[in-house]
Structures are given as structure tokens and as C-alpha cells.
Amino acid sequence: MRAKTDVLIVGGGIIGLMTARELLGRGRKVIVVDKGPAGLEASHAAGGILSAIPPWDAPPAIVRLARLSLNIYPSLAEELLDETGIDSELWSCGLLYLATGADQAWPSDFLPVGAKVMDSAELEEMEPAVSIPKGRHLLLPAIAQINNRWLLEALVASIGMRGGLVLDNTEVSGLKRNKRRVCGVATSAGPLEAEQVLIAAGAWTDRLLDTLGVQIGVYPLLGQMISFQADPGFLNRIIVAGEQYLVPRQDGTILVGSTVENVGFDKKTTASAAKMLSEFAAKRLPALAGQRAVEHWCGLRPGSTSDVPFIGELRPFQGLYLASGHNHLGIALATGTARLMAEMMCGSELSLPADDFALSRAA
Numbered sequence: 001m002r003a004k005t006d007v008l009i010v011g012g013g014i015i016g017l018m019t020a021r022e023l024l025g026r027g028r029k030v031i032v033v034d035k036g037p038a039g040l041e042a043s044h045a046a047g048g049i050l051s052a053i054p055p056w057d058a059p060p061a062i063v064r065l066a067r068l069s070l071n072i073y074p075s076l077a078e079e080l081l082d083e084t085g086i087d088s089e090l091w092s093c094g095l096l097y098l099a100t101g102a103d104q105a106w107p108s109d110f111l112p113v114g115a116k117v118m119d120s121a122e123l124e125e126m127e128p129a130v131s132i133p134k135g136r137h138l139l140l141p142a143i144a145q146i147n148n149r150w151l152l153e154a155l156v157a158s159i160g161m162r163g164g165l166v167l168d169n170t171e172v173s174g175l176k177r178n179k180r181r182v183c184g185v186a187t188s189a190g191p192l193e194a195e196q197v198l199i200a201a202g203a204w205t206d207r208l209l210d211t212l213g214v215q216i217g218v219y220p221l222l223g224q225m226i227s228f229q230a231d232p233g234f235l236n237r238i239i240v241a242g243e244q245y246l247v248p249r250q251d252g253t254i255l256v257g258s259t260v261e262n263v264g265f266d267k268k269t270t271a272s273a274a275k276m277l278s279e280f281a282a283k284r285l286p287a288l289a290g291q292r293a294v295e296h297w298c299g300l301r302p303g304s305t306s307d308v309p310f311i312g313e314l315r316p317f318q319g320l321y322l323a324s325g326h327n328h329l330g331i332a333l334a335t336g337t338a339r340l341m342a343e344m345m346c347g348s349e350l351s352l353p354a355d356d357f358a359l360s361r362a363a
């Protein structure tokens with residue numbers, strides 16, 4: 001196979017697909033290449049919470065990127081529904097932090113709009129299925145979620161409808177160069193030529209960059225989740241208690257997450273994680289005690305030695321770009337990342353300062 005395009009994107013996760021759609025909207029020809037079926041790695045495994053947890057610990061660059069992303073999500077969800085008929089269920093359901101002790105204190109200087117500290121009695125009326133411990137809890141009503149699996153399906157469909165190409169089961173083994181200018185990639189299905197190449201390979205980014213003798217400190221961080229089936233309306237808000245959380249979907253599915261495990265590329269689920277997550281779910285939602293989880297899955301987050309993802313050109317190479325290292329926030333930051341990346345690749349005015357995300361931060 002020998003094909004030529006304006007932009008070739010390595011990685012069909014949320015970051016690669018979102019950027020592909022954004023570039024197609026700017027008139028560029030785009031091919032996305034994925035080693036598996038696109039959209040089935042970390043982005044498929046996620047809970048779809050559109051916020052840092054907790055939001056008050058996020059560095060300023062993340063706060064700015066998250067704000068840009070959240071401003072884009074409502075119009076994106078509508079456009080995708082119109083174009084593809086797929087509803088990605090963007091839902092401002094709110095998020096409730098349960099106090100983990102009677103003396104739990106919440107930050108007062110930085111809290112999102114509408115944040116409210118509430119006692120257990122008030123919350124029991126709002127969320128009758130939840131076992132709410134004694135204490136002062138924090139409600140963040142503006143926090144939203146999206147059904148990341150529907151979102152990925154909608155993006156793939158939209159890319160096709162906009163004239164883009166998503167090549168599944170096509171592994172990129174290296175980059176083709178003319179001196180410092182990157183002019184394509186070598187794949188398991190043959191070479192592909194492009195004016196610009198974007199690496200959005202998630203947890204596998206450093207493996208690919210290794211072929212250029214570059215490392216940016218992105219590594220796999222395994223996350224496991226389980227889910228239960230309940231009736232719609234059984235749980236109405238995202239619940240966070242300590243390290244674990246519950247995410248209700250609109251069809252009544254309850255996602256329970258998640259683990260954070262540094263086990264390399266060993267992507268597998270474990271009985272011990274399922275037990276821990278089931279016990280957490282039963283403790284907070286007693287009606288689930290004794291119920292079997294309907295699904296147990298895992299994914300490799302693109303963990304990073306930096307708090308902030310890398311979004312930018314990979315110098316001294318020319319025509320080579322990188323968007324990776326979104327760790328536990330890739331869904332929340334995807335729309336802003338795609339906007340910024342597309343602006344960089346098209347030489348447009350940037351929505352955010354590029355320096356915050358520059359690759360020069362990498363060792």
C-alpha cells in the first residue's frame with residue numbers, strides 16, 4: 001500500500017480521533033492509523049468524567065485546557081448527533097464528594113461554580129440509594145460526564161462522513177524521514193506518506209518515539225473498572241469517596257472505578273480488583289450487595305512523569321507533532337487538545353499558550 005495524505009495520525013484513541021475530526025473541519029486530508037480497531041484502548045475503558053478529581057488540585061495549565069474543552073463539548077455532542085445519529089450522552093449530572101471522616105475539610109478558595117457543602121440528611125433525600133456517611137459533603141453540580149464509548153463510535157462515523165480514513169489493525173513501526181523532515185510512516189500494511197504526522201499513541205507513545213531515539217516519559221498505568229445494571233434514576237450523580245467513584249449512565253448502568261496500577265504493558269483484569277471495586281460499590285450502594293458485575297474491563301492510561309500532557313511539535317524534527325500523556329484526564333481534555341493541535345498544525349492563532357504543553361519540558 002502507498003498512500004499520500006496531508007496529515008497522518010498514529011493512534012485512533014480519543015485524542016487521535018478528535019484531532020482528525022477537527023482537522024477535517026479545517027479542510028485537511030486525514031488518515032488515522034491504529035494497531036487494533038480504533039477506539040478500543042484507554043479511551044474505551046474510561047469513566048467519561050469531564051473533570052479533574054479533585055478539580056482544586058489541577059495545575060493551572062490543566063485548568064485552562066479543561067475549560068477550553070468543556071466549552072467545546074456541548075456543540076460537539078450536538079454536531080455528532082446531527083451528523084451520525086449517535087448520542088454521546090453528554091450529561092451535566094453533577095458530582096458528589098463524600099466526606100471520608102467527620103473532620104473532612106473542603107478547600108474554600110478554589111471551588112467550581114455552584115459548589116455547596118451539604119450534610120448527610122440533605123443528601124439522603126437527593127440520592128436515596130446511596131449510603132451516606134456522617135459528615136459534611138461537597139456537591140459540585142456543574143460537573144459533567146460523557147458516554148466515551150458512544151463518543152468514540154460517533155467520532156469514527158463522523159470522520160468517515162467528512163472524507164477521512166480510519167485504518168484499523170495497521171501498526172506503525174517507525175517514521176519515514178528525509179533528513180529532519182518527517183514524511184510518513186512505515187506500517188504493517190506498507191508505507192504511508194504525509195505532509196505532517198501526529199503521534200497520538202497513548203501509553204505506547206514512547207515505544208514509537210524510541211525509533212527516533214526520543215523518550216518523553218509517557219508510560220502505561222493500568223486502570224480496571226466494573227459495572228452493574230440498575231434502573232435509570234437509581235443513581236443520579238457521580239459519587240466520589242476516597243480513591244473510588246461511581247458513575248451512573250443514563251440507561252441505569254453504574255460504572256465503578258478504578259484502580260491505578262504500574263504494571264507495564266500487562267493489560268489484564270484481576271479478581272482482586274473486581275473484589276475491591278465490588279465491595280466499594282456495595283458499601284456505597286447497598287442494593288448492589290450480592291449482585292454480579294455485568295462487565296469487568298481495563299485500559300492503559302498514558303501516564304506521564306509530567307502533570308500536563310504534551311501537545312506540540314517535536315523539534316528538531318519537522319512535520320512531526322505529538323499529543324500524548326493525558327493520563328487520567330484524556331476524555332476531559334480531548335476537545336481542547338484537538339483544537340489546540342489543529343491550530344498548531346494549520347498555523348492558526350492558538351486558543352491557549354503553547355508553552356504550557358511544549359515538548360521542551362521532557363527530559
Ligand SMILES: Cc1cc2nc3c(=O)[nH]c(=O)nc-3n(C[C@H](O)[C@H](O)[C@H](O)COP(=O)(O)OP(=O)(O)OC[C@H]3O[C@@H](n4cnc5c(N)ncnc54)[C@H](O)[C@@H]3O)c2cc1C
Pocket residue numbers: 010011012013014015016033034035036037038039040041042043044045046047048049050051170171172173200201202203204205208222223224225257258259298299300301302323324325326327328329330331332333
Ligand atoms: C479505567 C480508566 C478510567 C478512566 N476514566 C477517565 C475519566 O473518567 N475521565 C477522563 O477524562 N479520562 C479518564 N481516563 C483516561 C483516558 O481514558 C485517557 O487519558 C485517554 O483515553 C487517552 O487517550 P489516547 O487517545 O491518548 O490513548 P488511547 O485511547 O489508548 O489511544 C491510543 C491508540 O494508539 C494506538 N496505537 C498505539 N501504538 C500504535 C502504533 N505503533 N501503531 C498504530 N496505533 C498505535 C492504540 O491501539 C490506541 O488505540 C480513564 C482511563 C482508564 C484506563
